[in-house]
Amino acid sequence: MYNKILITGGCGFIGSCLIRSLSKNNDIEILNIDNLTYAANINATQVTNKTNYQLIKADISKSNEIKDIFTNFQPDAVFHLAAETHVDRSIDGPSSFIETNILGTYNLLNESLSYWKNLDTKNKKNFRFIHISTDEVYGSLGQNDQPFIEDNNYKPNSPYSASKASADHLVRAWYQTYKLPLIITNTSNNYGPWQFPEKLIPLTINKCLKREKIPVFGDGKQIRDWIRVEDHVKGLLQVLDKGIIGEKYNIGSNCEIENIEVINSICNILNEILPLKNFSYNELINFVEDRPGHDFRYAIDSSKMKELGWKPIFSWEEGIKDTVEWYLNNKNYLNLNEKKYSGERLGKL
């Protein structure tokens, strides 16, 4: 049982979902450290009981800040989600990806290690550090290749995926060398409420609501494996509970879909629930120049997670409909974030 959980990047899309889930349990104290970048939203955690939740604005790459946080909070588990996450942004400006995803993870590992070394035997044995990573580290699959398994070689193709791959290697080394009780998870494309609207699904919904062109990279035939964020979070909690130290776990829901199909699904749902006279949202689709180094296909084999007793609940049809409805009921969220992002990279070479 874990009572004091430190979460990095808890104001982001996945971290906030993890906090919404954990904060329902009053026996768990949560400390969220997030440096509140453009991608953060403090409202997304939806915490009503402030007695078991605390947010500290801190940068994971600042060693003094992180050291004090470990000393004062005394966590028994860490979920590390803080990262720069948008591939398009990593192409235009890789440096923040190197700083946060590589140096930040390195710093967090170092501070975790010095904290962990000084714990008593029981707490030392109990401590866990779960590092959240992506399927993009494995590179790109061809149409007929088998989905990624945990032992696949790393072949990252974008500055984002290379920075996450580097972080994964550091995590592995900190386990192999120092025996820090680490577990790595690699998940596929998450979707659901509270995702920053630069990402495909909320961006498409936003464009539809504004009746603006929906930019689609290349021919839109790229394939991603989609998982509802709540299913991913349940998987992370199962890994904390039952995962084996030093292991890696792929978390996906066996749901491969072409980007163009994702966009068409959203347009079709809107045609049904928000119909406009003599107009189909699909008409807004606009193919733009493909992004450099664009991976063709990701697909993930989650058999190892099934061995831990986890399985995803959401079907794509149910999950995407509910997601579209959530954004329609929370239009302020799309507007709020639009002030921070106006789709700068889309359509650029």
Ligand SMILES: NC(=O)c1ccc[n+]([C@@H]2O[C@H](COP(=O)([O-])OP(=O)(O)OC[C@H]3O[C@@H](n4cnc5c(N)ncnc54)[C@H](O)[C@@H]3O)[C@@H](O)[C@H]2O)c1
């Ligand atoms: N969203 C996905 O589909 C997906 C898929 C695979 C893996 N992942 C991984 O899951 C994790 C969470 O992704 P997300 O989609 O929630 O990301 P996000 O971009 O929505 O949120 C990231 C959060 O990290 C915080 N952050 C960034 N730099 C920081 C720093 N230096 N110090 C402290 N906080 C910092 C941001 O303020 C933000 O709140 C990431 O590690 C990402 O690589 C995400």
